[in-house]
Amino acid sequence: MLKRTAVALLAFAGAGLALPALAQMAKPRGFPERPLTIVVPYGPGGGSDQVSRAMAPAMEKFIGQPIQVVNKPGAAGLAAVPDFMSAPAVGYTIIQHIDDAITHFAAGKLKEDPTDDWSPLGISQITFSQLYIRTDDNRFSDWGSLLRHIKANPGKVTVANVSGAGTMERVQMSLVEQALGIKTNQISYDKPSERYASLIGGHVDVLFEQPGDIRQFLAAKQMKPVLTFLKERPAAFNDVPAIGEIAPNVPSLLRFRGFFVKSGVPQDRLRYLEWAFAQGYRTPAYQKFNKDNYMDVIDSFRDRQGAIRLMKDTAAIYKKAYKELGITK
Numbered sequence: 001m002l003k004r005t006a007v008a009l010l011a012f013a014g015a016g017l018a019l020p021a022l023a024q025m026a027k028p029r030g031f032p033e034r035p036l037t038i039v040v041p042y043g044p045g046g047g048s049d050q051v052s053r054a055m056a057p058a059m060e061k062f063i064g065q066p067i068q069v070v071n072k073p074g075a076a077g078l079a080a081v082p083d084f085m086s087a088p089a090v091g092y093t094i095i096q097h098i099d100d101a102i103t104h105f106a107a108g109k110l111k112e113d114p115t116d117d118w119s120p121l122g123i124s125q126i127t128f129s130q131l132y133i134r135t136d137d138n139r140f141s142d143w144g145s146l147l148r149h150i151k152a153n154p155g156k157v158t159v160a161n162v163s164g165a166g167t168m169e170r171v172q173m174s175l176v177e178q179a180l181g182i183k184t185n186q187i188s189y190d191k192p193s194e195r196y197a198s199l200i201g202g203h204v205d206v207l208f209e210q211p212g213d214i215r216q217f218l219a220a221k222q223m224k225p226v227l228t229f230l231k232e233r234p235a236a237f238n239d240v241p242a243i244g245e246i247a248p249n250v251p252s253l254l255r256f257r258g259f260f261v262k263s264g265v266p267q268d269r270l271r272y273l274e275w276a277f278a279q280g281y282r283t284p285a286y287q288k289f290n291k292d293n294y295m296d297v298i299d300s301f302r303d304r305q306g307a308i309r310l311m312k313d314t315a316a317i318y319k320k321a322y323k324e325l326g327i328t329k
Helices: 002-013 047-063 081-086 100-106 143-152 168-180 192-200 211-219 267-282 284-292 304-325
Strands: 036-040 067-071 093-098 118-127 130-134 158-161 185-188 206-209 223-228 255-262
Touching (some): 047 118, 047 255, 100 168, 100 304, 158 168, 192 206, 192 211, 211 223, 255 267, 267 284
Parallel strands (some): 036 067, 036 093, 158 185
Antiparallel strands (some): 118 255, 130 206, 130 223
8 A cells, every 4th residue: 555655656757747737816905014934843954945046036026025045954854843832823934844754744743734734835846855865975876785785794884864763864764674674774863964064074874865955965976876766767877876776665746845824824815925936936047956966857836735645645655654663563
């Protein structure tokens, strides 16, 4: 059942949903009259920070007010939620969150339901993950040699990863280890920059990340991918094996990033912010940003209803996976 659900989610995520034509929308009366804030629950330099700083100026063009980006990292993305939830539901505070919001909710760590207590403006990025090694590592150079090294050193090969047993990254690695009968040592980092530095500096052996987040290190040939978490190899990485080739029963869990306001924001303001988000997504600058970050491999746009469907489908996958992995009862 887990496999079928995951495949269905992946098919839905890559369905190539065309953006509908959007008519000009008049501003709601009295909104916005002052700058807006996007709260990023992760540190500077990571994917969430990058997408927020790309979307903010794109939306500013249409709402006519500045949008400031504030980083509030900690607790695997949960530390920023209380401040977001305590802000008035009037549309001036937006949180950028990722699929971690769904994993935390499915595991019972987040009391708010992101599909109900939050109102998505939309999803602007959907992508896949990979495992990376240093290009100058003389112990292994590809997935085959890395796998042999892991098997020869059970529990000793270190993988820089995010904090939290129930996150997408940790669940994906757990499912791979279970399927292949291997064991690695997952090292937790809250800040993306620390994860990247740990690999480059030789403090860990492997990095779990998404390609767009570390594109500068790929371009500088400081890192290279050795395994892609998709059923098939994408054209951009056709020389890297996909998990579907190695362990067909392991689901390919997706990373997605979206923008949300609290439920209860007046409907005219919510519709206006949804419109501004969709318009911002369409701008040439934002489209270039997505393309430069490999976010065009899977169709990345979801409107509010599409975002809710994606999140509900994702929650079902994780609830099933958590039971299988013993994370929840």
